[in-house]
Amino acid sequence: MFAIVGLIIGIALGIYLEPTLPAGLQPYLPIAIVAALDALFGGFRAYLERTFDDKVFVVSFSSNVLIAAVIVWIGDQIGVGSQLSTAVVVVLGIRIFTNAAAIRRALFHA
């Protein structure tokens, strides 16, 4: 319940308040979003497996997002930004699918 409400409020805030990110951080937002998605799926999987711990969840979410952005930023500094962001997206995508598979097994036993 709260989860849905939180998602809706977040989207509404983003649409109506029109917050802007500093131009320098703009390129890292997509990567951060992918990292956040990964953390969410992981969190949901842990919840289904009764191993959820909210402190760990919050910390891992923050560090995931931060590390993804920092990796891409470093890549940009040394000239392999696009390759590294592709790498990050691929790795996070694999993890998302893995977590989704676990969630699927937990909920549907299939």
Added chain:
Amino acid sequence: MPEPLDAPDEGERRDGQPADAGTASDGGGVTDQAEQPDAPRRAIVDEASDPGTIGWRELVRDFVKPGRAQVVFAAILLVLGLAVAMQVRTLASETDYSTLRHDDLVQMLDDLTAESRRLEAEIADLEATRTRLQSGVDSERVAREEAQRRLDVLAILGGTAPAQGQGVRITINDPQRKVTAELLLNTIEELRDAGAEVMAINGTVRVVASTWFSSDAQGLLAAGQRISRPIIIEVIGDPHALTEAVRFSGGLVSEVEDDRIGGTVTVVSDDKVTITAVVAAPDNRYAKPA
């Protein structure tokens, strides 16, 4: 150890190996402390239709009666929704170039430069073509104007078009009807010598190269038409020269006013003599343009 993408975890789990659950991503909030006691329990109860995982019923119950975990989830989802909305809005509102990388931009710039160079060449080509066509139109227009001018001149000369201009109007009163065709022809020749450009007799007979004069019992004929009296000759040309052409000694005036004919001639200059009589241009049977 990398996680299996879609490993046969069913078997692994039966073996009690915590491979897929235990390393369920750092985002999973799984701690080693939480994992170790968890694994054996799950391994034991696994046979009993998986009570180790949360089923649908429990999920729905947790969803309706939110706990602390769901508040944390809500907060994270809020942040995520905010970020996604921002990103989507940024992509929609801003130009796509701000997030592009250096190499892509250089490539795009190269493409644009090549494209604009190609288009400039095309513009130059088209402008040259336009100039060519323009000059063609101009020369065609000049040729057409010249042809029209010649056509006008020839139409007046051939007598197929009406004409107007300064000239004289000669009226021959001939009560005894003694003016002959020869006298009339001579007069016409004298007027031509004096530079007459267009001539008409009685307003009906346009005098052209092929006009002939004769006389029969009823009177004078010009190009097949009867000439009534008084004879009026309208002439376009230099009025002074034309007047002299009929007034000289032995000319029309002296002949007509002589006692043998006993008529009168009046010559009136006019700034605007209009001649509407025309001849129909005959189709040449033999002569063709060479």
